[in-house]
Amino acid sequence: MKNKPAYGIDSVDHALHLATLLLHEGPLRVTDAAARLGVARSTAHRLLAMLVYRDFAEQDEDRRYAAGPVLRGAVAPEPVADLRRLALPHLEALAARTDESVNLVIVVGDQARFVATVESTHVLRVGDREGRVLPARLASGGRAVLAGRPEEEVVDLHSAVDSPVADVPALLRDLRRVRKQGFAVNDQATETGVTAIGQAVPCPAGMVPAAVSIAMPTARYRRDRLPEWTRDLATTVARIERDLADGSVHQNGGAL
The missing domain is CATH 3.30.450.40 (GAF domain)
Structure with a gap:
Protein backbone atom coordinates (compact mmCIF):
# COMPACT_ATOMS: atom_id res chain seq x y z
CA MET A 1 0.00 0.00 0.00
CA LYS A 2 1.34 3.40 -0.98
CA ASN A 3 1.53 6.13 1.64
CA LYS A 4 0.94 9.80 0.93
CA PRO A 5 4.23 11.70 0.46
CA ALA A 6 5.39 13.60 3.55
CA TYR A 7 5.51 16.83 1.55
CA GLY A 8 2.52 16.28 -0.70
CA ILE A 9 1.01 19.24 -2.55
CA ASP A 10 -2.69 19.37 -1.71
CA SER A 11 -3.76 21.20 -4.87
CA VAL A 12 -2.06 18.59 -7.06
CA ASP A 13 -3.53 15.76 -4.98
CA HIS A 14 -7.02 17.27 -5.28
CA ALA A 15 -6.70 17.71 -9.06
CA LEU A 16 -5.52 14.12 -9.53
CA HIS A 17 -8.29 12.85 -7.23
CA LEU A 18 -10.86 14.75 -9.30
CA ALA A 19 -9.47 13.30 -12.53
CA THR A 20 -9.77 9.81 -11.04
CA LEU A 21 -13.39 10.44 -10.00
CA LEU A 22 -14.31 11.70 -13.48
CA LEU A 23 -12.69 8.69 -15.09
CA HIS A 24 -14.19 6.04 -12.85
CA GLU A 25 -17.47 7.52 -11.60
CA GLY A 26 -18.69 9.74 -14.42
CA PRO A 27 -19.84 13.39 -14.51
CA LEU A 28 -19.80 15.61 -11.40
CA ARG A 29 -21.27 18.97 -10.54
CA VAL A 30 -19.09 21.53 -8.79
CA THR A 31 -20.93 20.98 -5.51
CA ASP A 32 -20.40 17.20 -5.80
CA ALA A 33 -16.68 17.69 -6.44
CA ALA A 34 -16.37 20.04 -3.47
CA ALA A 35 -18.10 17.56 -1.18
CA ARG A 36 -15.95 14.63 -2.30
CA LEU A 37 -12.72 16.58 -1.79
CA GLY A 38 -13.81 18.38 1.38
CA VAL A 39 -12.99 21.80 -0.08
CA ALA A 40 -14.88 25.02 -0.78
CA ARG A 41 -17.03 25.22 -3.91
CA SER A 42 -14.79 27.96 -5.29
CA THR A 43 -11.73 25.74 -4.87
CA ALA A 44 -13.44 22.84 -6.64
CA HIS A 45 -14.43 25.18 -9.46
CA ARG A 46 -10.84 26.36 -9.95
CA LEU A 47 -9.54 22.78 -9.97
CA LEU A 48 -12.12 21.70 -12.53
CA ALA A 49 -11.36 24.73 -14.69
CA MET A 50 -7.70 23.72 -14.78
CA LEU A 51 -8.64 20.16 -15.72
CA VAL A 52 -10.76 21.56 -18.56
CA TYR A 53 -7.84 23.76 -19.68
CA ARG A 54 -5.57 20.69 -19.92
CA ASP A 55 -8.30 18.55 -21.60
CA PHE A 56 -8.69 16.23 -18.61
CA ALA A 57 -12.30 17.41 -18.25
CA GLU A 58 -15.06 19.13 -20.18
CA GLN A 59 -18.55 20.41 -19.41
CA ASP A 60 -21.58 18.61 -20.76
CA GLU A 61 -24.89 20.16 -21.76
CA ASP A 62 -26.11 19.99 -18.12
CA ARG A 63 -23.01 21.94 -17.00
CA ARG A 64 -21.64 18.92 -15.22
CA TYR A 65 -17.97 18.13 -15.58
CA ALA A 66 -17.14 14.91 -17.41
CA ALA A 67 -13.93 13.15 -18.43
CA GLY A 68 -12.18 15.04 -21.23
CA PRO A 69 -10.24 13.78 -24.27
CA VAL A 70 -7.12 12.89 -22.27
CA LEU A 71 -9.02 10.69 -19.80
CA ARG A 72 -11.28 9.16 -22.44
CA GLY A 73 -8.19 7.66 -24.01
CA ALA A 74 -7.61 5.62 -20.85
CA VAL A 75 -9.17 2.24 -20.15
CA ALA A 76 -11.74 2.73 -17.40
CA PRO A 77 -14.27 0.59 -15.55
CA GLU A 78 -17.94 1.42 -15.70
CA PRO A 79 -19.12 4.43 -13.67
CA VAL A 80 -19.74 3.52 -10.04
Missing part, protein backbone atom coordinates in the same frame (compact mmCIF):
# COMPACT_ATOMS: atom_id res chain seq x y z
CA ALA A 81 -21.09 6.78 -8.59
CA ASP A 82 -24.59 5.35 -8.10
CA LEU A 83 -23.27 2.17 -6.49
CA ARG A 84 -21.20 4.28 -4.11
CA ARG A 85 -24.19 6.48 -3.25
CA LEU A 86 -26.39 3.46 -2.57
CA ALA A 87 -23.80 1.61 -0.50
CA LEU A 88 -22.53 4.52 1.60
CA PRO A 89 -25.28 4.50 4.28
CA HIS A 90 -24.72 0.77 4.77
CA LEU A 91 -20.96 1.27 5.02
CA GLU A 92 -21.50 3.96 7.65
CA ALA A 93 -23.74 1.62 9.65
CA LEU A 94 -21.15 -1.16 9.46
CA ALA A 95 -18.36 1.18 10.57
CA ALA A 96 -20.51 2.31 13.50
CA ARG A 97 -21.20 -1.32 14.55
CA THR A 98 -17.60 -2.49 14.32
CA ASP A 99 -15.77 0.79 15.02
CA GLU A 100 -13.31 -0.19 12.32
CA SER A 101 -12.71 1.32 8.89
CA VAL A 102 -14.95 0.00 6.12
CA ASN A 103 -14.36 0.01 2.35
CA LEU A 104 -16.33 -0.46 -0.85
CA VAL A 105 -14.18 -2.09 -3.53
CA ILE A 106 -14.80 -2.78 -7.21
CA VAL A 107 -12.87 -5.33 -9.23
CA VAL A 108 -11.94 -4.79 -12.87
CA GLY A 109 -9.80 -7.49 -14.44
CA ASP A 110 -7.14 -8.43 -11.90
CA GLN A 111 -7.27 -5.10 -10.05
CA ALA A 112 -9.28 -4.04 -6.99
CA ARG A 113 -10.04 -0.33 -6.64
CA PHE A 114 -11.31 1.32 -3.46
CA VAL A 115 -14.24 3.61 -4.28
CA ALA A 116 -15.35 4.55 -0.74
CA THR A 117 -14.01 4.43 2.81
CA VAL A 118 -15.71 5.17 6.13
CA GLU A 119 -12.99 5.54 8.74
CA SER A 120 -13.00 4.20 12.27
CA THR A 121 -13.12 6.63 15.18
CA HIS A 122 -10.08 5.01 16.83
CA VAL A 123 -6.91 7.11 16.97
CA LEU A 124 -5.07 4.07 15.65
CA ARG A 125 -7.03 3.14 12.53
CA VAL A 126 -6.75 2.28 8.87
CA GLY A 127 -7.08 5.52 6.92
CA ASP A 128 -8.97 6.52 3.79
CA ARG A 129 -8.15 4.20 0.86
CA GLU A 130 -10.46 5.78 -1.71
CA GLY A 131 -8.88 5.79 -5.15
CA ARG A 132 -6.19 3.25 -4.27
CA VAL A 133 -5.66 0.22 -6.51
CA LEU A 134 -4.36 -3.18 -5.35
CA PRO A 135 -3.96 -6.60 -6.98
CA ALA A 136 -7.34 -8.30 -6.58
CA ARG A 137 -5.66 -11.59 -5.61
CA LEU A 138 -4.22 -9.93 -2.45
CA ALA A 139 -6.96 -7.54 -1.28
CA SER A 140 -9.66 -9.19 0.83
CA GLY A 141 -12.51 -7.77 -1.25
CA GLY A 142 -10.72 -8.59 -4.48
CA ARG A 143 -10.14 -12.20 -3.43
CA ALA A 144 -13.79 -12.53 -2.42
CA VAL A 145 -14.84 -11.40 -5.91
CA LEU A 146 -12.29 -13.59 -7.71
CA ALA A 147 -13.52 -16.59 -5.70
CA GLY A 148 -16.91 -16.21 -7.35
CA ARG A 149 -15.52 -16.21 -10.89
CA PRO A 150 -15.07 -19.31 -13.07
CA GLU A 151 -11.64 -20.82 -12.49
CA GLU A 152 -10.83 -20.66 -16.22
CA GLU A 153 -11.28 -16.89 -16.06
CA VAL A 154 -8.96 -16.63 -13.05
CA VAL A 155 -6.36 -18.73 -14.86
CA ASP A 156 -6.58 -16.52 -17.95
CA LEU A 157 -6.13 -13.40 -15.82
CA HIS A 158 -2.98 -14.69 -14.11
CA SER A 159 -1.28 -16.87 -16.71
CA ALA A 160 0.43 -14.20 -18.82
CA VAL A 161 4.18 -14.48 -19.24
CA ASP A 162 4.73 -11.29 -17.22
CA SER A 163 2.17 -12.17 -14.52
CA PRO A 164 3.44 -11.69 -10.95
CA VAL A 165 1.62 -14.89 -9.94
CA ALA A 166 4.16 -17.71 -9.95
CA ASP A 167 1.82 -20.45 -8.68
CA VAL A 168 -1.63 -20.24 -10.27
CA PRO A 169 -2.77 -23.63 -8.84
CA ALA A 170 -2.02 -22.32 -5.32
CA LEU A 171 -4.10 -19.22 -6.07
CA LEU A 172 -6.99 -21.42 -7.22
CA ARG A 173 -6.77 -23.50 -4.02
CA ASP A 174 -6.89 -20.32 -1.95
CA LEU A 175 -9.91 -19.03 -3.87
CA ARG A 176 -11.70 -22.34 -3.35
CA ARG A 177 -11.25 -21.91 0.41
CA VAL A 178 -12.58 -18.35 0.17
CA ARG A 179 -15.57 -19.52 -1.86
CA LYS A 180 -16.35 -22.26 0.68
CA GLN A 181 -16.19 -19.99 3.74
CA GLY A 182 -17.85 -17.01 2.03
CA PHE A 183 -15.26 -14.37 2.92
CA ALA A 184 -11.57 -13.60 2.53
CA VAL A 185 -8.96 -12.40 5.03
CA ASN A 186 -5.99 -10.28 3.95
CA ASP A 187 -3.54 -10.59 6.83
CA GLN A 188 -0.82 -8.03 6.02
CA ALA A 189 -0.47 -9.22 2.41
CA THR A 190 -0.72 -5.68 1.07
CA GLU A 191 0.46 -3.61 4.02
CA THR A 192 2.36 -4.52 7.17
CA GLY A 193 0.22 -3.98 10.26
CA VAL A 194 -3.12 -3.99 8.43
CA THR A 195 -5.62 -6.88 8.35
CA ALA A 196 -8.87 -6.85 6.38
CA ILE A 197 -11.89 -9.10 5.96
CA GLY A 198 -13.85 -8.92 2.70
CA GLN A 199 -17.06 -10.30 1.27
CA ALA A 200 -18.36 -10.02 -2.29
CA VAL A 201 -21.61 -8.23 -3.07
CA PRO A 202 -23.93 -10.27 -5.32
CA CYS A 203 -24.45 -7.73 -8.11
CA PRO A 204 -26.96 -7.75 -10.97
CA ALA A 205 -25.70 -9.04 -14.31
CA GLY A 206 -23.77 -6.41 -16.23
CA MET A 207 -22.75 -4.43 -13.17
CA VAL A 208 -19.13 -4.03 -12.11
CA PRO A 209 -18.27 -6.65 -9.42
CA ALA A 210 -18.00 -5.21 -5.92
CA ALA A 211 -17.14 -6.17 -2.36
CA VAL A 212 -17.21 -4.72 1.15
CA SER A 213 -14.29 -5.02 3.55
CA ILE A 214 -13.55 -4.25 7.19
CA ALA A 215 -9.95 -3.07 7.70
CA MET A 216 -8.18 -2.74 11.03
CA PRO A 217 -4.71 -2.53 12.57
CA THR A 218 -3.42 -6.09 12.92
CA ALA A 219 -2.92 -5.41 16.63
CA ARG A 220 -6.74 -5.35 17.02
CA TYR A 221 -7.46 -8.38 14.85
CA ARG A 222 -8.61 -11.40 16.88
CA ARG A 223 -9.58 -14.71 15.34
CA ASP A 224 -12.24 -15.27 18.00
CA ARG A 225 -14.07 -12.18 16.73
CA LEU A 226 -14.04 -13.36 13.11
CA PRO A 227 -17.55 -14.89 13.29
CA GLU A 228 -18.91 -11.60 14.64
CA TRP A 229 -17.21 -9.53 11.94
CA THR A 230 -18.29 -11.83 9.13
CA ARG A 231 -21.90 -11.74 10.37
CA ASP A 232 -21.79 -7.94 10.31
CA LEU A 233 -20.31 -8.05 6.81
CA ALA A 234 -22.99 -10.48 5.64
CA THR A 235 -25.73 -8.19 6.98
CA THR A 236 -24.26 -5.19 5.16
CA VAL A 237 -23.81 -7.10 1.91
CA ALA A 238 -27.39 -8.40 2.08
CA ARG A 239 -28.73 -4.86 2.54
CA ILE A 240 -26.73 -3.56 -0.42
CA GLU A 241 -27.87 -6.53 -2.51
CA ARG A 242 -31.50 -5.79 -1.56
CA ASP A 243 -31.20 -2.15 -2.64
CA LEU A 244 -29.55 -3.18 -5.91
CA ALA A 245 -32.39 -5.60 -6.58
CA ASP A 246 -34.89 -2.80 -5.92
CA GLY A 247 -33.31 -0.85 -8.75
CA SER A 248 -32.32 2.07 -6.50
CA VAL A 249 -28.92 2.25 -8.18
CA HIS A 250 -30.56 3.75 -11.25
CA GLN A 251 -32.72 6.39 -9.60
CA ASN A 252 -30.45 9.30 -10.53
CA GLY A 253 -30.29 8.26 -14.15
CA GLY A 254 -26.94 6.55 -13.81
CA ALA A 255 -26.21 3.25 -15.45
CA LEU A 256 -23.64 0.82 -14.25
Whole structure:
Protein backbone atom coordinates (compact mmCIF):
# COMPACT_ATOMS: atom_id res chain seq x y z
CA MET A 1 0.00 0.00 0.00
CA LYS A 2 1.34 3.40 -0.98
CA ASN A 3 1.53 6.13 1.64
CA LYS A 4 0.94 9.80 0.93
CA PRO A 5 4.23 11.70 0.46
CA ALA A 6 5.39 13.60 3.55
CA TYR A 7 5.51 16.83 1.55
CA GLY A 8 2.52 16.28 -0.70
CA ILE A 9 1.01 19.24 -2.55
CA ASP A 10 -2.69 19.37 -1.71
CA SER A 11 -3.76 21.20 -4.87
CA VAL A 12 -2.06 18.59 -7.06
CA ASP A 13 -3.53 15.76 -4.98
CA HIS A 14 -7.02 17.27 -5.28
CA ALA A 15 -6.70 17.71 -9.06
CA LEU A 16 -5.52 14.12 -9.53
CA HIS A 17 -8.29 12.85 -7.23
CA LEU A 18 -10.86 14.75 -9.30
CA ALA A 19 -9.47 13.30 -12.53
CA THR A 20 -9.77 9.81 -11.04
CA LEU A 21 -13.39 10.44 -10.00
CA LEU A 22 -14.31 11.70 -13.48
CA LEU A 23 -12.69 8.69 -15.09
CA HIS A 24 -14.19 6.04 -12.85
CA GLU A 25 -17.47 7.52 -11.60
CA GLY A 26 -18.69 9.74 -14.42
CA PRO A 27 -19.84 13.39 -14.51
CA LEU A 28 -19.80 15.61 -11.40
CA ARG A 29 -21.27 18.97 -10.54
CA VAL A 30 -19.09 21.53 -8.79
CA THR A 31 -20.93 20.98 -5.51
CA ASP A 32 -20.40 17.20 -5.80
CA ALA A 33 -16.68 17.69 -6.44
CA ALA A 34 -16.37 20.04 -3.47
CA ALA A 35 -18.10 17.56 -1.18
CA ARG A 36 -15.95 14.63 -2.30
CA LEU A 37 -12.72 16.58 -1.79
CA GLY A 38 -13.81 18.38 1.38
CA VAL A 39 -12.99 21.80 -0.08
CA ALA A 40 -14.88 25.02 -0.78
CA ARG A 41 -17.03 25.22 -3.91
CA SER A 42 -14.79 27.96 -5.29
CA THR A 43 -11.73 25.74 -4.87
CA ALA A 44 -13.44 22.84 -6.64
CA HIS A 45 -14.43 25.18 -9.46
CA ARG A 46 -10.84 26.36 -9.95
CA LEU A 47 -9.54 22.78 -9.97
CA LEU A 48 -12.12 21.70 -12.53
CA ALA A 49 -11.36 24.73 -14.69
CA MET A 50 -7.70 23.72 -14.78
CA LEU A 51 -8.64 20.16 -15.72
CA VAL A 52 -10.76 21.56 -18.56
CA TYR A 53 -7.84 23.76 -19.68
CA ARG A 54 -5.57 20.69 -19.92
CA ASP A 55 -8.30 18.55 -21.60
CA PHE A 56 -8.69 16.23 -18.61
CA ALA A 57 -12.30 17.41 -18.25
CA GLU A 58 -15.06 19.13 -20.18
CA GLN A 59 -18.55 20.41 -19.41
CA ASP A 60 -21.58 18.61 -20.76
CA GLU A 61 -24.89 20.16 -21.76
CA ASP A 62 -26.11 19.99 -18.12
CA ARG A 63 -23.01 21.94 -17.00
CA ARG A 64 -21.64 18.92 -15.22
CA TYR A 65 -17.97 18.13 -15.58
CA ALA A 66 -17.14 14.91 -17.41
CA ALA A 67 -13.93 13.15 -18.43
CA GLY A 68 -12.18 15.04 -21.23
CA PRO A 69 -10.24 13.78 -24.27
CA VAL A 70 -7.12 12.89 -22.27
CA LEU A 71 -9.02 10.69 -19.80
CA ARG A 72 -11.28 9.16 -22.44
CA GLY A 73 -8.19 7.66 -24.01
CA ALA A 74 -7.61 5.62 -20.85
CA VAL A 75 -9.17 2.24 -20.15
CA ALA A 76 -11.74 2.73 -17.40
CA PRO A 77 -14.27 0.59 -15.55
CA GLU A 78 -17.94 1.42 -15.70
CA PRO A 79 -19.12 4.43 -13.67
CA VAL A 80 -19.74 3.52 -10.04
CA ALA A 81 -21.09 6.78 -8.59
CA ASP A 82 -24.59 5.35 -8.10
CA LEU A 83 -23.27 2.17 -6.49
CA ARG A 84 -21.20 4.28 -4.11
CA ARG A 85 -24.19 6.48 -3.25
CA LEU A 86 -26.39 3.46 -2.57
CA ALA A 87 -23.80 1.61 -0.50
CA LEU A 88 -22.53 4.52 1.60
CA PRO A 89 -25.28 4.50 4.28
CA HIS A 90 -24.72 0.77 4.77
CA LEU A 91 -20.96 1.27 5.02
CA GLU A 92 -21.50 3.96 7.65
CA ALA A 93 -23.74 1.62 9.65
CA LEU A 94 -21.15 -1.16 9.46
CA ALA A 95 -18.36 1.18 10.57
CA ALA A 96 -20.51 2.31 13.50
CA ARG A 97 -21.20 -1.32 14.55
CA THR A 98 -17.60 -2.49 14.32
CA ASP A 99 -15.77 0.79 15.02
CA GLU A 100 -13.31 -0.19 12.32
CA SER A 101 -12.71 1.32 8.89
CA VAL A 102 -14.95 0.00 6.12
CA ASN A 103 -14.36 0.01 2.35
CA LEU A 104 -16.33 -0.46 -0.85
CA VAL A 105 -14.18 -2.09 -3.53
CA ILE A 106 -14.80 -2.78 -7.21
CA VAL A 107 -12.87 -5.33 -9.23
CA VAL A 108 -11.94 -4.79 -12.87
CA GLY A 109 -9.80 -7.49 -14.44
CA ASP A 110 -7.14 -8.43 -11.90
CA GLN A 111 -7.27 -5.10 -10.05
CA ALA A 112 -9.28 -4.04 -6.99
CA ARG A 113 -10.04 -0.33 -6.64
CA PHE A 114 -11.31 1.32 -3.46
CA VAL A 115 -14.24 3.61 -4.28
CA ALA A 116 -15.35 4.55 -0.74
CA THR A 117 -14.01 4.43 2.81
CA VAL A 118 -15.71 5.17 6.13
CA GLU A 119 -12.99 5.54 8.74
CA SER A 120 -13.00 4.20 12.27
CA THR A 121 -13.12 6.63 15.18
CA HIS A 122 -10.08 5.01 16.83
CA VAL A 123 -6.91 7.11 16.97
CA LEU A 124 -5.07 4.07 15.65
CA ARG A 125 -7.03 3.14 12.53
CA VAL A 126 -6.75 2.28 8.87
CA GLY A 127 -7.08 5.52 6.92
CA ASP A 128 -8.97 6.52 3.79
CA ARG A 129 -8.15 4.20 0.86
CA GLU A 130 -10.46 5.78 -1.71
CA GLY A 131 -8.88 5.79 -5.15
CA ARG A 132 -6.19 3.25 -4.27
CA VAL A 133 -5.66 0.22 -6.51
CA LEU A 134 -4.36 -3.18 -5.35
CA PRO A 135 -3.96 -6.60 -6.98
CA ALA A 136 -7.34 -8.30 -6.58
CA ARG A 137 -5.66 -11.59 -5.61
CA LEU A 138 -4.22 -9.93 -2.45
CA ALA A 139 -6.96 -7.54 -1.28
CA SER A 140 -9.66 -9.19 0.83
CA GLY A 141 -12.51 -7.77 -1.25
CA GLY A 142 -10.72 -8.59 -4.48
CA ARG A 143 -10.14 -12.20 -3.43
CA ALA A 144 -13.79 -12.53 -2.42
CA VAL A 145 -14.84 -11.40 -5.91
CA LEU A 146 -12.29 -13.59 -7.71
CA ALA A 147 -13.52 -16.59 -5.70
CA GLY A 148 -16.91 -16.21 -7.35
CA ARG A 149 -15.52 -16.21 -10.89
CA PRO A 150 -15.07 -19.31 -13.07
CA GLU A 151 -11.64 -20.82 -12.49
CA GLU A 152 -10.83 -20.66 -16.22
CA GLU A 153 -11.28 -16.89 -16.06
CA VAL A 154 -8.96 -16.63 -13.05
CA VAL A 155 -6.36 -18.73 -14.86
CA ASP A 156 -6.58 -16.52 -17.95
CA LEU A 157 -6.13 -13.40 -15.82
CA HIS A 158 -2.98 -14.69 -14.11
CA SER A 159 -1.28 -16.87 -16.71
CA ALA A 160 0.43 -14.20 -18.82
CA VAL A 161 4.18 -14.48 -19.24
CA ASP A 162 4.73 -11.29 -17.22
CA SER A 163 2.17 -12.17 -14.52
CA PRO A 164 3.44 -11.69 -10.95
CA VAL A 165 1.62 -14.89 -9.94
CA ALA A 166 4.16 -17.71 -9.95
CA ASP A 167 1.82 -20.45 -8.68
CA VAL A 168 -1.63 -20.24 -10.27
CA PRO A 169 -2.77 -23.63 -8.84
CA ALA A 170 -2.02 -22.32 -5.32
CA LEU A 171 -4.10 -19.22 -6.07
CA LEU A 172 -6.99 -21.42 -7.22
CA ARG A 173 -6.77 -23.50 -4.02
CA ASP A 174 -6.89 -20.32 -1.95
CA LEU A 175 -9.91 -19.03 -3.87
CA ARG A 176 -11.70 -22.34 -3.35
CA ARG A 177 -11.25 -21.91 0.41
CA VAL A 178 -12.58 -18.35 0.17
CA ARG A 179 -15.57 -19.52 -1.86
CA LYS A 180 -16.35 -22.26 0.68
CA GLN A 181 -16.19 -19.99 3.74
CA GLY A 182 -17.85 -17.01 2.03
CA PHE A 183 -15.26 -14.37 2.92
CA ALA A 184 -11.57 -13.60 2.53
CA VAL A 185 -8.96 -12.40 5.03
CA ASN A 186 -5.99 -10.28 3.95
CA ASP A 187 -3.54 -10.59 6.83
CA GLN A 188 -0.82 -8.03 6.02
CA ALA A 189 -0.47 -9.22 2.41
CA THR A 190 -0.72 -5.68 1.07
CA GLU A 191 0.46 -3.61 4.02
CA THR A 192 2.36 -4.52 7.17
CA GLY A 193 0.22 -3.98 10.26
CA VAL A 194 -3.12 -3.99 8.43
CA THR A 195 -5.62 -6.88 8.35
CA ALA A 196 -8.87 -6.85 6.38
CA ILE A 197 -11.89 -9.10 5.96
CA GLY A 198 -13.85 -8.92 2.70
CA GLN A 199 -17.06 -10.30 1.27
CA ALA A 200 -18.36 -10.02 -2.29
CA VAL A 201 -21.61 -8.23 -3.07
CA PRO A 202 -23.93 -10.27 -5.32
CA CYS A 203 -24.45 -7.73 -8.11
CA PRO A 204 -26.96 -7.75 -10.97
CA ALA A 205 -25.70 -9.04 -14.31
CA GLY A 206 -23.77 -6.41 -16.23
CA MET A 207 -22.75 -4.43 -13.17
CA VAL A 208 -19.13 -4.03 -12.11
CA PRO A 209 -18.27 -6.65 -9.42
CA ALA A 210 -18.00 -5.21 -5.92
CA ALA A 211 -17.14 -6.17 -2.36
CA VAL A 212 -17.21 -4.72 1.15
CA SER A 213 -14.29 -5.02 3.55
CA ILE A 214 -13.55 -4.25 7.19
CA ALA A 215 -9.95 -3.07 7.70
CA MET A 216 -8.18 -2.74 11.03
CA PRO A 217 -4.71 -2.53 12.57
CA THR A 218 -3.42 -6.09 12.92
CA ALA A 219 -2.92 -5.41 16.63
CA ARG A 220 -6.74 -5.35 17.02
CA TYR A 221 -7.46 -8.38 14.85
CA ARG A 222 -8.61 -11.40 16.88
CA ARG A 223 -9.58 -14.71 15.34
CA ASP A 224 -12.24 -15.27 18.00
CA ARG A 225 -14.07 -12.18 16.73
CA LEU A 226 -14.04 -13.36 13.11
CA PRO A 227 -17.55 -14.89 13.29
CA GLU A 228 -18.91 -11.60 14.64
CA TRP A 229 -17.21 -9.53 11.94
CA THR A 230 -18.29 -11.83 9.13
CA ARG A 231 -21.90 -11.74 10.37
CA ASP A 232 -21.79 -7.94 10.31
CA LEU A 233 -20.31 -8.05 6.81
CA ALA A 234 -22.99 -10.48 5.64
CA THR A 235 -25.73 -8.19 6.98
CA THR A 236 -24.26 -5.19 5.16
CA VAL A 237 -23.81 -7.10 1.91
CA ALA A 238 -27.39 -8.40 2.08
CA ARG A 239 -28.73 -4.86 2.54
CA ILE A 240 -26.73 -3.56 -0.42
CA GLU A 241 -27.87 -6.53 -2.51
CA ARG A 242 -31.50 -5.79 -1.56
CA ASP A 243 -31.20 -2.15 -2.64
CA LEU A 244 -29.55 -3.18 -5.91
CA ALA A 245 -32.39 -5.60 -6.58
CA ASP A 246 -34.89 -2.80 -5.92
CA GLY A 247 -33.31 -0.85 -8.75
CA SER A 248 -32.32 2.07 -6.50
CA VAL A 249 -28.92 2.25 -8.18
CA HIS A 250 -30.56 3.75 -11.25
CA GLN A 251 -32.72 6.39 -9.60
CA ASN A 252 -30.45 9.30 -10.53
CA GLY A 253 -30.29 8.26 -14.15
CA GLY A 254 -26.94 6.55 -13.81
CA ALA A 255 -26.21 3.25 -15.45
CA LEU A 256 -23.64 0.82 -14.25
